[in-house]
Amino acid sequence: MSNVKTILKNIGAARLIIILFLFSLIIAAAGVGQSMSVLASDSLVRFGMNLVLTLAMVPAVMSGTGMNFGLPVGILCGILGGLTSIELGGTGMGGLVLAIAVALPISAVAGYLYGRLLNMVKGSEMMIGTYVGYSMVSIMCIGWLLMPFKNPSMVWPIAGRGLRTTISMDSSFGSVLDKLWAFQIGGLTVPTGLILFSLFMCLLVYLFTKSKTGIAMAASGDNPRFAEASGISVNRSRIIGTMLSTMLAAVGIVVYAQSFGFMQLYQAPLNMAFAPVAAALLGGASTSKIKISHVIIGTILFQSLLTIALPVANVLMPEGNLSEVIRLIVSNGIILFALTQAGGGRE
């Protein structure tokens, strides 16, 4: 009995509600005649394509800057890498590697600058991160219009300049990871390459957290005063955390885009931070503590929820976009709940 209680406590009330909700959705989905294997395949793909973006929360939270609401900064760098790869004619696995190779140094620089900024505004990182992300997205909107990309698959055909809103990746490196070593069991398609790549990123991050730098970073986030007194530079740790988070976001969006099949430009990255934040929180992280297991569990729950909610919602409410409404309520509800738990209330 007490075991059950501790298990329940560990799961947490919020997560329990979501899990129950998910189960009822699954039953409902079966009820309305949805194919389970299709839903499971979709869930697997969405898990794989979103995992790295959620993983980007790990170094940020660990280093003490809280959830990285400035994720669009890294996402933009990733898009830039992807576009460069397409422009240079990168295809298949080579195109993907090229995209990541271009994105990483850019995102490292951007992350460094962003980390410097966050060090100046300790305590307000999340709010400022949000608006830094927004500003970057809007300034890059101008950038997409002006950048000298030439590849006809990316540029508006009539004007001859300015990048398109969505850029198809069919002819470059769309689905390379999804199709790598993919196999089918029954009706279930397993995107092996995608899942393995994402999990491999998790492993890299895990190994980093167990290195000297990683341990120092975690100590800075957990107790900055302890870290300072132990000869660890907290500001440096925070910059490293922010850089890593930004770089993971860049890799994350490349993985996401190849799976999605399109690069989405302009306003699309604006609110891309919220889903990963919500997923991490749903997995059991808080604004000051996070583990890789939180990221994996959270992404599975959150993405399955959205995947399964969609067809159910469409049957229940043919008009309107109920799954979008559910996404809004669930993800922001989780973030709000986490904010009230993160202390405050003191006078």
Place this chain on the structure above:
Amino acid sequence: MSNNINTPKEGDMGSKVKGFLVTNIVPIVFSVVCLIGVYYSGSSIPIILMDVVSRFNRNAILVLSLIIPILSGMGLNFGIVLGAMSGQIALFMVTVMKMSGLPGVLLAMLLSIPFAIVFGYFTGRLLNKTKGQEMITGMILGFFANGLYQLLFLYVLGGIIKIDAPNLMIGSGVGVRATIDLAPMKYALDRFTIMNISTEVDIFTAMMVFGAVFALFYGVRLFVKKETELALKAKLGLSIIAIAVGAVCVNMESLRQWRALVKVPLLSYSLILLVCLLIPAILRTKLGQDLRAVGQNMGVSSVAGIHVDRTRIVAICISTVLAAIGQIIFLQNMGNISTYNAHENVGMFSAAAILIGGATVSKATVGQALLGTLLFHLLFNVSPMAGKNLFGSAEIGEYFRVFIAYGIIAVALALYAWKQTMQAKAQLEQD
């Protein structure tokens, strides 16, 4: 004990000018940007003015609604989105009741108040639980409430609550259409007529009317109440000049185009004026004193026996109610409600406007709110055209203004947080 406190030294002219520049750098920079924009937009002044007068009318109260939470130490209240929703719910109800004209608008305002108070109360409760993170909480709350709002308008209205208004609902009867037509209430406030005389007048007549109102107000204080401040005399003088300029221009043939294009809705502007007077009036009361005390130091206020949490809730309620009324004014001017989007950017645009006016996260005045509204919407008006003329693409101008809105908030927040860390450091050093 002798009085040896240093009063600020009377600086020479140079340092005064420098001080003025430093404290007002943000509005000055944006004035310059706006002027450049106006120049390159290639539009004529009256056409720009026409648009700015109506944008100002639509947005001023929304921006003013941010002042009280700022002074109460809660930063920019992105939760005014909930106020805007209250206004839209009330307008929807009024439309269902088939009310029209000014009574419809006034009833909507009245109906929106209880909604706004309830929403404000819950927002305040939530913000009390997240002290120090009020702004991000307010922002996320806005998104969250948007989800609930959509649930209400898409599924509950018509689905659970039967609405007998086929013109408002989607074909199946469940869910509200994406656009609610407010034609019966359009301009009800702006173009209200008394005995066939429209209260919407040209800009010069408006100058004379408001000049007269102010002249009367200052005159009474100077000559009846016998107050003697020098500033009062100056203000009286300015009011009289406004009347004079208006009177001259209203008859000038060369300004005919101005008179024809630039129309000022007197009733709406009077309402804005009323809010402008109401806010300082509130701040001069006991409640206002509590709000300011809580805004500066919650700990000290609490020890002095001020109910900190309650005071903060009241501040948010006032803000939410003002936002509800502001949104109703906005929508009666637009003439329709974009059911699922009209409220979305209210918080962000209002915050950007007040910051451009020179306000910060902890200090704001009515003047800054008004100036900011003016500059921000001037920028909004001119940037697409200026972008087209400068870069050959109107889109660049459009993205530029969005960037300005986001960027100004990011910079203001960052500067404020940075100043706070610096102050905390300085505090340690002299403590």
Place this chain on the structure above:
Amino acid sequence: MPDIKPVISIKNVEKSYYGNKVLKGVSLDVMPGEIHALCGENGAGKSTLMNILFGMPVIHMTGGFEGIIEMDGQEVHILNPRQAMEHGIGMVHQEFMLIPGFTIAENIKLNREPLRPNLLGRLFGEKLMSLDTLTMKSDARTALNRLGLDVDENLPVDGLPVGYMQFVEIAREIDKKNIRLLVFDEPTAVLTESEAEKLLDAMKRLAAGGVGILFITHRLDEVMQAADKITILRDGTQIKTLNKADTTAKEIATLMVGREVEMRQKERAEQEEAPEGGREIAMSIRNLRVDMPGERVLGIDLDLYKGEILGLGGLAGQGKIGVANGIMGTYPTSGEIIVGGQELKLNSPKSSIAAGIAFVSEDRRGVGLVPDTSIELNMTIPAMVNQGRFLRHIGPLSQIARQEIRENAEKYIQELDIRCTGPRQAVRRLSGGNQQKVCIARALVLAPDILLISEPTRGIDIGAKSLVLDTVDRLNREQGLTVLMTSSELAELRLICDRIAIVTDGKVIDILPPDAPDADFGLAMSGVPVGTQSGGAAD
């Protein structure tokens, strides 16, 4: 002759927290117009007595108190601070309770503003009435005049000199019309000498107006200057109440410190009394200034000899805590520190660790530990980061060496008798004493030459206390570890230290042997160096 009743009469008050008796029968009377000083070391029970007087929730949440409080001869029951205020008891806080952006007048009338009705007020009630600014200003003026403070009440408080802020606080209290008893808690702590003079004058002036004053201070010169009566508390016991005329500062000092139980004297203290010049200096501190809020160090010269335990004592807030923090570089520091012939780079914990110094902070939870991390990692993080130990290196990359870390933790768990479920338990779940042992282990893992240990027994139970002290003593004796131990408990310093430096007002007042007379310690704590300069302090 009319019968004058005391403003307040505290009769035989006792109070325990969780079975631990902190007040053991205290009685005192304050007559109208009397300044009654309350003296005692930290933990003597002064603040508990004040909490009772003000009906603070902490008292009633822990079962109330025994005894009677009377005001003007009537028994009163003060259940919360508001009731205390209604009974006319006022407090001048040690930290200023002022709103910086408000004017002096607005601060004096904070939340007691006079109101006048207006349109909004008539409609919506009192909260929307206007402030009567004219009455506010004149009330403030009156209160300031009573204190003899000639300052414009329209000035904002922000930017006022500290002394003026203190006066604004006092003005706020005396503006409360019914004020009968005013408590001053260490009011001169932040004031300059001339400001303190003026404050004492104002106190006397208020007393002459018939207000009773309770004056809590450690500065015995001020007591002798201003007080009419003096009550001395020690360990919750009322030692004595004296008339000023019948006593001396020295007597008060002796009574304050007292000799607690018969102490086990440190054996080596006599044995190893080596000649001054012959001892090797482990660390030499010159003109050390540390900007630690509340524990400021204002220029200290001190030599720490190799192999000794040097104690740093003194009252709270006087700067003793700042010394170790300055050496470690955890707060902004200036001056010169020489360790092993090398000048230490200041403000850099990394350099201090590299110089062989390890630090057990007074702030265990705040600085000493990473609360949600395991015991084993807490012990080894500084060694990993600073000394590259407990790591396996793979080219430029590194991974923690789990086996080594585990063995190290197990060793110290056994050695220091840390009660835990195992090396992987999170330190948050440990008791205070065991957390302290983890902190000590973390310091020892660095294999230091010099150990700085601050308030090692604060907040831990008796059994753990003696174990911690024994550990320090044993390390010193067996391994020749040099120790600088800072503690508010004089008794424990006298138990294990070779020499004890008393820090008052940010300076070393005196360095005393552990067996010096009580009066010497007491006087040193109140800022009077009477003891023999028994070496160490460089002149």
